[in-house]
Amino acid sequence: MSKQLLHPAVYRFIDQSNMGPTFSALQSFAIDDALAISVGEHESPTTARLWVHHDTVVLGIPDARLPHISEAIDYLKEQGYQVVVRNSGGLAVVLDEGVLNLSLIFPDAKEVNIHDGYEAMVEFIQHLFADLTDQIEAYEITQSYCPGTYDLSIGGKKFAGISQRRVKRGSAVQIYLDVTGSGAERAALLKNFYKVGLNDEPTRFQYPDVDPSVMASLNELLGADLTVEDVRTRILYQLNEWSDRIVANSLEGEEIETFTKRFEQMILRNNKALEQIQD
Template sequence: MKNWRDVVTHSQFRLFDHTEKNYFHDIAYTALTSFAVDDALALFPGSKEKVPALRLWVHPDTIVLGITDTKLPYLEKGIHLLHKRGYPAVVRNSGGLAVALDAGVLNISLVLPDVRHISIYDCYEAMVSFIRYVLADLTDEIEAYEIARSYCPGDYDLSINGRKFAGISQRRVKNGASVQIYLDVEGSSQERAKLVRDFYDAAGKDEATRFTYPDIDPSVMASLSQLLGRDLRVGDIKRRVLHVLDEVSEQVVTDDISEEELTQFEKRYKQMMKRNEDVAAMQ
């Protein structure tokens, strides 16, 4: 497996901590905002020196659907169930299936320039290696393979002793890429999994479908706090990530997005809103 420093060879990083406040005062800060921001950063507009960016983000109770989820035969019933339980649903612009976000889930986006000659698999492996490095003093038992009965199962699920705590997706925009991971840090991963399972039960009703959706078993998922037997918080993992950046970088730049990036963000945000019109109308 690739070491993340074989892929991310830069000595400078941009850091965006979007975990605690709304940086877009005239736009609601939702998961849609985050996906649009990552797209804007991956375009590297007006940037002569293309510096990779690392962005940290947290959103309150939200179910993020994949495009394939919108093909479910009784999608509206599933959306209504989520709405009743206080979880708005949004559709992301990267691959995969439904995932649950809340205040105990830390999302990390590693935005890389010039990935034309870097394979999709190498970018996935870079994120796996990065998380292993961040948690190296706590565990050496993190494995990457599909946890079949988890929600949003994929080849790069991260697990300890067969129980999943993280999933990775990747979106390529022109020559850039955003490699995104959600980390179940604290709270009950089993309750998150039960909610996503109930969504599929309501939206699919065991009807034959063109696509295969996961038969979710909540017991195959757990938070890092549960798996490591530690009282870990999102803030603890944030501090670890920042420490790693300081350790490997000559410079960490914390300026917020540029005017050119803001222009691209506004375009991408409109696209995300358009993508979500049908799902929004069901809530």
């Protein structure tokens, strides 16, 4: 099934990795929703989208229920990070200019098992760096931030996490790749976030006990000097290798209308969530 997903006749490529600090994570979620609808309806080919956000912590819904979440958000802001709350599962992740995000957007979500989407992304990344390592594994790194079954690691140190959002008949499989910088520093930020947010109070939900030593960037793990631009180039070559052709079209037509609606909804939900937190 992963071969069917990963080797379409045509790939659409959207590069938003150089949009700058004003490009909001909420925009990214809305864009992927619009693309998932378009791809799911076969109005667009299978799509790969690259995106980078500067100094942003994306919280999951459970994070917003931390007993001292208001103080925890203040801590993140004091460290220079903007904070958004996504309206889906998962937990807090750190995004900055050294983290490259890739969305692979597939059609036929209702006929394709959700695990097939995750497995496809794992295969894509393993192949992407096959010339540098054959040690990329997928299993939960329990003391990482936002731990999940499809965490990607080398030697027990996590450098990437995968999520999936299904909208109508399309699915957006999203991965963040810590390319440059310190994975441990990013993890330490969220370790302190949870320390402030919990303040030793017991909770029903089990928040991660983040250990910064289990997280690293690709450069740290591979002893490499990759840049986000290098990985972008690798992805473009792989898309070209795995399809007959690539088209580079930004959002168009109904996709723009859908994005606008979804973005407005996400802004309202995010503001409501943050207002409830601050009250």
